[in-house]
Amino acid sequence: MKLKFNALVAAAALVAAGGAQAALDNVTSVNRGNSSVLFVAVDRTAPISFSADLGLNMIDLLPGTARTAAGTTTGWSFLNNTSTDSAITGNAWSAAYATFLSTASAPNIRWGVIAGDFIFGIPVTPLLNAISGAGWLATGNATVAQMTAANTSAPTANGLTAMNNFYASTNNLGTFISDNNGAGTATSGGAFGAMVGTFGGWNTWNYLEANGVASRFQYQRQTAANPAVFQIGGVTTLLDNTFNDLPTTFNFDFASGNLVMATPVPEPGTYAMLLAGLVAVGFMARRRSNRA
Numbered sequence: 001m002k003l004k005f006n007a008l009v010a011a012a013a014l015v016a017a018g019g020a021q022a023a024l025d026n027v028t029s030v031n032r033g034n035s036s037v038l039f040v041a042v043d044r045t046a047p048i049s050f051s052a053d054l055g056l057n058m059i060d061l062l063p064g065t066a067r068t069a070a071g072t073t074t075g076w077s078f079l080n081n082t083s084t085d086s087a088i089t090g091n092a093w094s095a096a097y098a099t100f101l102s103t104a105s106a107p108n109i110r111w112g113v114i115a116g117d118f119i120f121g122i123p124v125t126p127l128l129n130a131i132s133g134a135g136w137l138a139t140g141n142a143t144v145a146q147m148t149a150a151n152t153s154a155p156t157a158n159g160l161t162a163m164n165n166f167y168a169s170t171n172n173l174g175t176f177i178s179d180n181n182g183a184g185t186a187t188s189g190g191a192f193g194a195m196v197g198t199f200g201g202w203n204t205w206n207y208l209e210a211n212g213v214a215s216r217f218q219y220q221r222q223t224a225a226n227p228a229v230f231q232i233g234g235v236t237t238l239l240d241n242t243f244n245d246l247p248t249t250f251n252f253d254f255a256s257g258n259l260v261m262a263t264p265v266p267e268p269g270t271y272a273m274l275l276a277g278l279v280a281v282g283f284m285a286r287r288r289s290n291r292a
Contacts, residue, residue, distance in 0.1 A: 041104070114139075140208065
């Protein structure tokens with residue numbers, strides 16, 4: 001009982017802590033297991049890239065957490081070093097973003113949000129327990145075929161290794177080491193091109209989008225024994241583990257340097273369907289229990 005209590009306390013501490021510390025947490029972090037959430041924008045014709053620590057960890061944006069709940073909106077202003085989330089403090093993005101803004105061109109940029117995890121398995125909600133293991137979160141408007149292919153494609157570990165290398169290169173830039181939530185730019189090397197597009201070829205969809213294009217947020221866990229791929233959203237449940245009618249989306253505006261994450265509020269009918277599904281699951285579980 002004491003061990004279980006300690007585990008719950010540790011889980012709660014991780015949720016509260018988010019990513020508010022200097023340097024990026026990579027996906028093999030001993031303390032967390034889940035990486036910092038990173039914003040990336042790149043203009044390959046300039047060439048220049050911009051990366052920013054959003055002050056959160058992967059655990060903060062999975063289903064069942066406050067920041068992806070229905071009706072929730074979170075904003076980041078890279079030019080002003082501010083966020084609408086009061087827990088995201090110590091931001092130092094503006095100098096790097098000003099450099100990116102002065103060099104890159106809106107029609108040529110592509111942007112995305114990424115996070116990964118090798119050993120996730122903290123008992124926060126039933127859904128999180130069900131998807132414990134290696135995986136990643138990524139923006140990108142995946143098609144049905146791309147989401148389905150993620151269940152049978154190569155092991156996630158290869159993509160996460162590429163992500164780790166990218167985070168390691170990025171950690172040497174700008175204010176990542178000196179401030180809670182840093183940022184930096186790069187014009188060459190691993191911090192510039194290692195993660196452009198598809199996580200070194202292992203992701204089944206491109207996580208980068210054009211300026212002004214809304215992007216959904218997907219979770220991908222590529223293991224043969226228990227694959228899981230679904231879009232993050234306010235009504236994501238174990239009954240809805242592939243696509244979400246009300247997905248969490250990100251929007252980015254290059255000129256203002258503003259990033260917004262939002263999850264819409266379900267219509268009353270959606271709540272009714274969700275409740276009916278939960279009742280059905282409870283009924284089936286009770287039948288199995290009675291038969292046992």
